Amino acid sequence: MHDPQAHLAPIPDEFEGDYPIRVRGLVNRFDDHVIHDGLDLDVKRGEIIGVVGGSGTGKSVLMRSIIGLQIPQEGSIEVLGRSITDARDDDDIDIRSQWGVLFQGGALFSTLTVAENVEVPLREFYPEITDELRHEIARYKVLLSGLPANATSKYPSELSGGMKKRAGLARALALDPELLFLDEPTAGLDPIGAAAFDTLIRSLQETLGLTVFLITHDLDTLYEICDRVAVLADKKVIAVGTIPELLALDHPWIQEYFNGPRGRAAKDAQDREAAHVVKPNPEAATSAMEQE
Numbered sequence: 001m002h003d004p005q006a007h008l009a010p011i012p013d014e015f016e017g018d019y020p021i022r023v024r025g026l027v028n029r030f031d032d033h034v035i036h037d038g039l040d041l042d043v044k045r046g047e048i049i050g051v052v053g054g055s056g057t058g059k060s061v062l063m064r065s066i067i068g069l070q071i072p073q074e075g076s077i078e079v080l081g082r083s084i085t086d087a088r089d090d091d092d093i094d095i096r097s098q099w100g101v102l103f104q105g106g107a108l109f110s111t112l113t114v115a116e117n118v119e120v121p122l123r124e125f126y127p128e129i130t131d132e133l134r135h136e137i138a139r140y141k142v143l144l145s146g147l148p149a150n151a152t153s154k155y156p157s158e159l160s161g162g163m164k165k166r167a168g169l170a171r172a173l174a175l176d177p178e179l180l181f182l183d184e185p186t187a188g189l190d191p192i193g194a195a196a197f198d199t200l201i202r203s204l205q206e207t208l209g210l211t212v213f214l215i216t217h218d219l220d221t222l223y224e225i226c227d228r229v230a231v232l233a234d235k236k237v238i239a240v241g242t243i244p245e246l247l248a249l250d251h252p253w254i255q256e257y258f259n260g261p262r263g264r265a266a267k268d269a270q271d272r273e274a275a276h277v278v279k280p281n282p283e284a285a286t287s288a289m290e291q292e
């Protein structure tokens, strides 16, 4: 597919390290309420990392810290090799153009159409491009997010919950980001819509080479699309790994989360799906037919 955004100036100094997100010794507190106390996290380039933890453990605050919306009391955060926590160099190209964010609920501007919403970051970061090119990029991102072309002219109030998420995703992808932040993307979707959204995220991540930071409570999402999972508890990331690696740990929250009834159901669903995608062994099929 032709990418109209190929016309935009490339971002210099493309990051080539292994860890586009590095958090060290993060401390966040609101008055005397300590949310994070010495939190460390490395996110690998090209992975989908799921971030889980009980309600109020600070998953959203962590995401907001990484994208510079929350100034931590202590610690350092590097994104794509640049410090988010130190004062910014005015000459530095704006790092915010290199990530896209899908906030809970989509956070669309209700008085703008879907296309106009997608155009907001384009106007901000590339004011020099023509109206025609901006419209073309927005349309392309809407289609990329799995919405029909006629969604471009609709207002958020005319969209279903799933369509709103896709519109928010289109806006998050507007600037061809390297990093994608998703805060509970499948919350509020029915299971079929949630599974479709998971598939979309995985396929976009593979096609566009994204690194994805995904906060979720959805165990199916964790099993389906996350390469690793980071667990927030006790004001820190207490473990990061694949689900089998996490299951090998004996932390009570991890065991209860993944081995509780919902965790087991999600695992069973994934096992069933894996069994269906196993290619039939032709020899076994032959011998089965011979036995009939």
Ligand SMILES: Nc1ncnc2c1ncn2[C@@H]1O[C@H](COP(=O)(O)OP(=O)(O)OP(=O)(O)O)[C@@H](O)[C@H]1O
Pocket (backbone or CB within 6 Å): 030, 035, 053, 054, 055, 056, 057, 058, 059, 060, 061, 062
């Ligand atoms: N701006 C703020 N001022 C004061 N307290 C805040 C602020 N933002 C977050 N908090 C508090 O920080 C804690 C962590 O909030 P956060 O939204 O990060 O939790 P979470 O892990 O994302 O929870 P959930 O899974 O319920 O969405 C909560 O107790 C919340 O009330």
